Amino acid sequence: MPSLHLTNLTKRFSRHTALHELSLTVQDGEIFTLLGPSGCGKSTTLWSIAGLHQPDSGSIAFGDRVVFEHGRVDVEPEHRNCGVVFQSYAIWPHMSVAANVAYPLKLRKTAKAQRERRVREVLDLVELADHARAYPHQLSGGQQQRVALARALAHPPDMLLLDEPFSNLDAKLRDRSRQWLKALQAQVGVTTVFVTHDQDEALSVSDRIAVMSQGRVHQVGTPNEIYEHPADLFVADFVGTANILTAIVTEADGSHALLRIDGLDQPLRVPHTDKRLGTARICIRPENIDIHRSGSVVGPPPDALTVTVENRAYLGDHYRYTVRVGASPVTVTTTRPVDDGELTISLPPPDIRVFHEEPASDVLEEAPSNEENPHAPVH
Numbered sequence: 001m002p003s004l005h006l007t008n009l010t011k012r013f014s015r016h017t018a019l020h021e022l023s024l025t026v027q028d029g030e031i032f033t034l035l036g037p038s039g040c041g042k043s044t045t046l047w048s049i050a051g052l053h054q055p056d057s058g059s060i061a062f063g064d065r066v067v068f069e070h071g072r073v074d075v076e077p078e079h080r081n082c083g084v085v086f087q088s089y090a091i092w093p094h095m096s097v098a099a100n101v102a103y104p105l106k107l108r109k110t111a112k113a114q115r116e117r118r119v120r121e122v123l124d125l126v127e128l129a130d131h132a133r134a135y136p137h138q139l140s141g142g143q144q145q146r147v148a149l150a151r152a153l154a155h156p157p158d159m160l161l162l163d164e165p166f167s168n169l170d171a172k173l174r175d176r177s178r179q180w181l182k183a184l185q186a187q188v189g190v191t192t193v194f195v196t197h198d199q200d201e202a203l204s205v206s207d208r209i210a211v212m213s214q215g216r217v218h219q220v221g222t223p224n225e226i227y228e229h230p231a232d233l234f235v236a237d238f239v240g241t242a243n244i245l246t247a248i249v250t251e252a253d254g255s256h257a258l259l260r261i262d263g264l265d266q267p268l269r270v271p272h273t274d275k276r277l278g279t280a281r282i283c284i285r286p287e288n289i290d291i292h293r294s295g296s297v298v299g300p301p302p303d304a305l306t307v308t309v310e311n312r313a314y315l316g317d318h319y320r321y322t323v324r325v326g327a328s329p330v331t332v333t334t335t336r337p338v339d340d341g342e343l344t345i346s347l348p349p350p351d352i353r354v355f356h357e358e359p360a361s362d363v364l365e366e367a368p369s370n371e372e373n374p375h376a377p378v379h
């Protein structure tokens with residue numbers, strides 16, 4: 001299966017730029033997710049790969065094969081050999097399951113016997129062998145999406161492109177479908193680009209994720225890297241829940257920084273490799289904050305902070321508390337309840353991420369002038 005290379009893709013719709021010089025590499029056989037809010041350019045990227053949109057600049061290659069290069073190459077969608085599944089079940093209502101799946105093979109004039117064998121194979125793969133003669137209206141939403149997936153796989157595609165395939169399913173079925181898709185993709189081994197706006201879905205199905213906003217990629221990484229080490233505040237806030245507080249970095253030596261956080265008496269010393277000083281935003285996940293009844297732990301950390309609880313909620317498998325640190329509300333989650341009364345929280349330094357508001361000075365110094373940098377804005 002080929003890898004996929006997108007290089008400097010820009011796509012405009014009249015005056016609106018949907019993709020800004022977007023570059024990405026998807027490895028051979030990987031399940032790679034485009035994650036971002038509605039309108040950030042995920043579908044536009046997917047359609048460009050499939051050949052259904054023509055970007056205004058940039059190039060697309062499947063392995064060594066260039067399928068699009070602006071003004072030079074534009075391989076027809078049917079010759080890109082992408083299997084595509086969209087959010088709405090785009091299967092034909094008047095055709096049986098088997099006929100739907102056989103359709104792309106018929107278009108390619110595959111011999112009847114071979115076609116029937118392949119239809120049985122892919123229906124087995126998506127666990128619908130017993131429903132070959134059924135019509136779409138006799139199937140559940142989840143089964144209909146599996147028919148769409150079987151059809152996308154019928155003529156083995158070089159690239160599988162899935163645009164929010166599970167977003168019309170209910171929560172339980174969606175979760176099962178994700179697990180099922182991940183197992184199936186591993187079995188088939190086809191290079192897959194998966195689009196979703198749902199962070200849980202992205203974290204659970206992907207080998208790697210690109211977090212996008214407004215036609216740009218903010219970060220590419222494994223689910224763990226994206227969640228534990230967000231590259232910027234947008235990623236921190238979009239993926240998972242993040243408490244974002246304002247702090248002042250008063251000292252920074254390249255391995256640690258000293259933070260003054262509004263509402264906290266003691267400065268906090270946290271691991272941080274940047275030497276910039278001044279105002280910053282810090283991010284900490286609700287599950288990383290320790291919460292205790294005051295006086296209930298022996299030797300509480302020096303940075304423990306007494307707080308008042310503004311809100312508490314029981315959510316079945318965990319409890320969520322909203323407390324106040326300085327002027328900011330802070331969400332804390334824990335699997336065990338904390339008694340009523342005076343509570344203390346502490347912010348474990350290794351779990352604090354620091355984001356500076358100004359660009360790094362060395363980045364500014366190294367930025368080339370416009371003549372040298374064709375990507376710099378033109379004034």
Ligand SMILES: Nc1ncnc2c1ncn2[C@@H]1O[C@H](COP(=O)(O)OP(=O)(O)O)[C@@H](O)[C@H]1O
Nearest residue numbers: 013016018036037038039040041042043044045
């Ligand atoms: N055919 C189109 N004509 C005009 N604008 C479009 C068209 N398709 C997408 N857009 C715009 O491009 C942006 C990105 O859209 P899209 O790729 O569909 O986002 P996503 O899939 O992330 O929700 C949006 O602002 C959207 O309104």
Ligand SMILES: [Mg+2]
Nearest residue numbers: 042043044163
């Ligand atoms: Mg979309």
